[in-house]
Amino acid sequence: xxxxxxxxxxxxxxxxxxxxxxxxxxxxxxxxxxxxxxxxxxxxxxxxxxxxxxxxxxxxxxxxxxxxxxxxxxxxxxxxxxxxxxxxxxxxxxxxxxxxxxxxxxxxxxxxxxxxxxxxxxxxxxxxxxxxxxxxxxxxxxxxxxxxxxxxxxxxxxxxxxxxxxxxxxxxxxxxxxxxxxxxxxxxxxxxxxxxxxxxxxxxxxxxxxxxxxxxxxxxxxxxxxxxxxxxxxxxxxxxxxxxxxxxxxxxxxxxxxxxxxxxxxxxxxxxxxxxxxxxxxxxxxxxxxxxxxxxxxxxxxxxxxxxxxxxxxxxxxxxxxxxxxxxxxxxxxxxxxxxxxxxxxxxxxxxxxxxxxxxxxxxxxxxxxxxxxxxxxxxxxxxxxxxxxxxxxxxxxxxxxxxxxxxxxxxxx
Numbered sequence: 001x002x003x004x005x006x007x008x009x010x011x012x013x014x015x016x017x018x019x020x021x022x023x024x025x026x027x028x029x030x031x032x033x034x035x036x037x038x039x040x041x042x043x044x045x046x047x048x049x050x051x052x053x054x055x056x057x058x059x060x061x062x063x064x065x066x067x068x069x070x071x072x073x074x075x076x077x078x079x080x081x082x083x084x085x086x087x088x089x090x091x092x093x094x095x096x097x098x099x100x101x102x103x104x105x106x107x108x109x110x111x112x113x114x115x116x117x118x119x120x121x122x123x124x125x126x127x128x129x130x131x132x133x134x135x136x137x138x139x140x141x142x143x144x145x146x147x148x149x150x151x152x153x154x155x156x157x158x159x160x161x162x163x164x165x166x167x168x169x170x171x172x173x174x175x176x177x178x179x180x181x182x183x184x185x186x187x188x189x190x191x192x193x194x195x196x197x198x199x200x201x202x203x204x205x206x207x208x209x210x211x212x213x214x215x216x217x218x219x220x221x222x223x224x225x226x227x228x229x230x231x232x233x234x235x236x237x238x239x240x241x242x243x244x245x246x247x248x249x250x251x252x253x254x255x256x257x258x259x260x261x262x263x264x265x266x267x268x269x270x271x272x273x274x275x276x277x278x279x280x281x282x283x284x285x286x287x288x289x290x291x292x293x294x295x296x297x298x299x300x301x302x303x304x305x306x307x308x309x310x311x312x313x314x315x316x317x318x319x320x321x322x323x324x325x326x327x328x329x330x331x332x333x334x335x336x337x338x339x340x341x342x343x344x345x346x347x348x349x350x351x352x353x354x355x356x357x358x359x360x361x362x363x364x365x366x367x368x369x370x371x372x373x374x375x376x377x378x379x380x381x382x383x384x385x386x387x388x389x390x391x392x393x394x395x396x397x398x399x400x401x402x403x404x405x406x407x408x409x410x411x412x413x414x
Contacts, residue, residue: 006051006052006054006111006114007051007100007101007107007110007111007114009051009052011397012397012398013052014390014398014399014400015050015051015052015053015400016051016052016397017051017097017100017101018275018393018394018397018399019050019271019275019393019399019400020049020050020051020093020096020097020100020272020275021049021050021234021269021270021271021272021275021401021402022047022048022049022058022078022081022125022234022269022270022272023047023048023049023050023055023122023123023125023268023269023270023402024045024046024047024048024076024077024078024122024123024124024125024126024268025045025046025048025055025115025120025121025122025123026042026043026044026045026046026120026121026123027042027043027119027120027121028119028120028121036057036060040059040074044076045076045077045123046058046059046060046074046076047059047073047074047075047077047078047081047125048115048120049096050117050269050402051100051114053116053117053118054114054115054116054117055114055115055116055117055120056096056099056100056110056113056114056115057113057114057115058073058096059073059074059075060113061073061099061109061110061113062074062095064109064113065095065099065106065109067092067095069081069084069088069091069092069095072084072088072092073092077125077126077127078125078126078270079126079127079348079349081214082126082212082213082214082215082233082348082349083214083215083216083348084214084215085214085215085230086214086215086229086230089214089233089272089274090274093272093274122175122176122177122268123175123268124173124174124175124266124268125175125268125269125270126212126270126349127349128170128171128173128349128350128351129170129213129347129348129349129350129351130167130170130347130350130351131167131168131169131170131173131264131350131351131352131353132165132166132167132168132335132339132350132351132352132353133165133166133168133208133240133256133260133352133353133355134163134164134165134330134335134352134353134354134355135159135163135164135165135355135356136163136164136328136329136330136331136335136354136355137327137328137329137354137355137356137357137358137366138155138159138160138284138327138329139327139358139359139360139364139365140355140356140357140358140365140366140367140370141154141155141159141164142154142155143358143365143369143370144369144370147369147370147373147374148248148374160286160287160288160329161288161290161291162294162338163294163330163334163335163338165335165338165339165352165355166255166256168240168256168260168261168264169260169261169264170351172261172262172263172264173264173265173266173351174263174264174265174266175265175266175267175268176265176266176267176268176402176403176404176405176406177268177405177406178263178265178406179406179407179408179409180241180263180265180406180407180408180409181262181263181409181410181411181412182199182200182203182381182408182409182410182411183199183200183203183243183246183258183259183262183263183411184197184198184199184200184411185197185200185243185246185250185258185259186246186249186250186258187200187201187245187246187248187249188248188249189245195249198411199410199411200243200244200245200246200259200411201245201378202243202244202245202376202378203241203242203243203244203378203379203408204241204242204243204244204367204368204369204378204379205239205241205242205313205366205367205368205379205385206239206240206241206242206355206356206366206367207237207239207311207313207321207323207356207357207366207367207387208237208238208239208240208353208354208355208356208357208366209235209236209237209238209307209309209311209325209353209354209357209389209401210235210236210237210238210266210351210352210353210354211232211234211235211332211335211336211351211352211353212232212233212234212235212236212270212349212350212351213231213232213233213346213347213348213349213350213351213352214231214232214233214234214348215230215231215233215346215348216231216345216346216347216348217231217340217345217346218345219343219344219345220343220345221340221343221345222293222337222340222341222342222343223336223337223340223346224293224337225293225294225296225300225301225305225333225334225336225337226301226302226333227336228273228305228332228333228336229273229274231336231346232273232332232336233270233272233273234270234271234272234273235270235271235273235276235307235401236266236267236269236270236271236401236402236404237266237267237311237387237388237389237401237402237403237404238264238265238266238267238351238353238387238404239264239265239266239385239387239404239406240260240264240353240356241260241262241263241264241265241406242259242260242367242369243258243259243260243262244259244369244378245259246258246259247259247260263406264353265404265405265406266351266404267387267401267402267403267404268402269401269402271399271401271402275393275399276307276391276399277394278391278392278393278394278399279307279308279309279391279392279393279399280303280304280305280306280307280308281304281306281307281308281326282304282306283296283304283305283306283326283328283329283330283331284327284328284329293337293338293341294334294337294338296331296333296334301333304331305331305332305333305334306325306326306328306331307325307326307332307391308324308325308326308391308392309324309325309326309389309390309391309401310322310324310325310389310390310391311323311324311325311357311366311387311388311389312387312388312389313366313385313386313387314385314386314388315383315384315385316383316384317384320371321363321364321365321366321371322359322363322364323356323357323358323359323364323365323366324357324359324364325354325357325389327357327358327359327360327364328354328357332352332354335352335354336352339352356370358370379408380408381408381409381410382407382408383407383408384405384406384407384408385405385406385407386403386404386405387403387404387405388400388401388403389401
């Protein structure tokens, strides 16, 4: 394949010009003081844009074409671009599309800055500021409630009045492919008189979708649902690994802690919100009237807050579930409004996740806890889990979300 022909993608490619997700890449080492064609250290992370099976060195292309955004695209992480705001995001996206799909001369110049995916190392694309995890699937919440609280209402009284969430640990968010070391901690089996300490025996997955904040907000000023596009840069897949035995012992009364904080894996590719316009959809019908800041009924918001994302979960290469994101009761717009309604500010690089995505059918469950009704088996050492997804795109096309994969490694000391 020639450089120029790398730009000629089949119509069904999930990573074509209607997608253009952002990531961060480096050349495999050692680098021995090598430099890139535009004079940068070859070992320094560079902003890349995925196009088919290739990565476009966005900074190098922007420099060659004299883009006014070249400085942003030459940064060693996405945060400066995230902070620049929506008008810049739109302008950069338009430039990228023109470089990749313009005239023959422009395309030939662009092709010189393409790198095969197989020849680069992908990094965590942005510095995570704060991390919030929600609990927004009614099917998941009801399933978990039936497992943990048999004989009582599976949903807590507040569940349909506000998006429940908790603050997680930003420092343990890692890029896809990072090994998942089995966590250790306290757990109390039902037959034990006192808690035990050791490796988790009920290690689980949580198939989720996450949203990356770009433009910050001021402390004390809530962000409404209609400001979603002004603040949220993009979307990625997320696996919030969960130690169910640690979680069950510790979570009363303050909720998740060590059972969740040991590691959260995200895709190396952030799909711009604007790439998912064709996937916008209305959420499920609301069972109770919502307070004004969460109201998303007819005329209350400018556009529907749901996204039609089709997720696939595989365990050791075998498909185990296909959770539909369109079934989520609470939307990303409502989550953004709720997490700021008390005046909490947004920071560039904030990451907030949907919570486990589960649908109403047995093959649509986003956690092993649900798949096995709490009985197990859970993840074994050596198991590998991959999340992938696609969404409807313009004119019948499909938009791919970058995969997120993790392999379980044994706890140190067994």
